[in-house]
Amino acid sequence: MQVFGVDIGGTGIKGAPVDIDEGTLAAPRFRLPTPQPAQPAAITKTVAEVVAHFGWTGPVGAAFPTVIKGGVARTAANIDPSWVGTDVAATLGSVLPGGVVVINDADAAGVAEMAFGAGRDVGGVVVMTTFGTGIGTAVFLHGQLVPNTELGHLEIGGHDAETKASEAAREREDLSWEKWAKRVTRYLSALEALLWPDLIIIGGGASRKADRFLDRLEVGTKIVPAQLQNEAGIVGAALFAGASDQTRPKVTARSPRRRPPATRPPGGRRP
Numbered sequence: 001m002q003v004f005g006v007d008i009g010g011t012g013i014k015g016a017p018v019d020i021d022e023g024t025l026a027a028p029r030f031r032l033p034t035p036q037p038a039q040p041a042a043i044t045k046t047v048a049e050v051v052a053h054f055g056w057t058g059p060v061g062a063a064f065p066t067v068i069k070g071g072v073a074r075t076a077a078n079i080d081p082s083w084v085g086t087d088v089a090a091t092l093g094s095v096l097p098g099g100v101v102v103i104n105d106a107d108a109a110g111v112a113e114m115a116f117g118a119g120r121d122v123g124g125v126v127v128m129t130t131f132g133t134g135i136g137t138a139v140f141l142h143g144q145l146v147p148n149t150e151l152g153h154l155e156i157g158g159h160d161a162e163t164k165a166s167e168a169a170r171e172r173e174d175l176s177w178e179k180w181a182k183r184v185t186r187y188l189s190a191l192e193a194l195l196w197p198d199l200i201i202i203g204g205g206a207s208r209k210a211d212r213f214l215d216r217l218e219v220g221t222k223i224v225p226a227q228l229q230n231e232a233g234i235v236g237a238a239l240f241a242g243a244s245d246q247t248r249p250k251v252t253a254r255s256p257r258r259r260p261p262a263t264r265p266p267g268g269r270r271p
């Protein structure tokens, strides 16, 4: 089965139809730059263009760089603040007739890695970290996502961690790989001390250059690069949309709830 995945980031909006049984792109992805300012109307138009590029009219999963609760954006670190309180699912849905399901971008990447990449069949606590415009995190226990963890904003040395250790910070400050790896080590050590994960998966734009810095990270936890690399967000958004499509509770089809029979023993008290 195919579902369209679109990954809405601080710098680019990229999408492709995804074979959700295989976890692979069914066609090469198409990318457009994120419009600036990244406000709802402009983003919605660009998402529609990316989807229309493939002539796609079916279901869509969208990865979005904010906390998403019930389809609504609750934060806006690297996207226009006018998104806060906006129903992202309804807004994008207005141009996507096949329906859309929205998930935090790091959660989407994590879902893809757990199903088809570096986290496949890994139990215990797995943390996916994405290093890109910001730092995103996805936390899993025995493969089950704890959604909307925002551990990229841990305060380290008086700073929001992502302002110092994201891929964008490395580029902005023109840091050497060595210097940046030191910052990432400090960040991952803080994560380690709080969560004691069994595995850390490094994803996001930086994962394409894993050979430049992975060996320089000095943390106790096993660290691996994301296998789906920069496509994890697209694949994960599609997987999430496909899964929720099949498992979404159909309230109207449910039989009415019956009260459980009373178990009180005659004349006695409930145990």
Ligand code: BGC
Binding pocket: 064, 065, 066, 067, 075, 077, 078, 104, 105, 106, 107, 130, 132, 133, 134, 135, 136, 137, 150, 152, 162
């Ligand atoms: C946002 C997260 C997002 C991450 C990666 C952070 O600034 O708060 O929601 O997952 O960036 O895009």
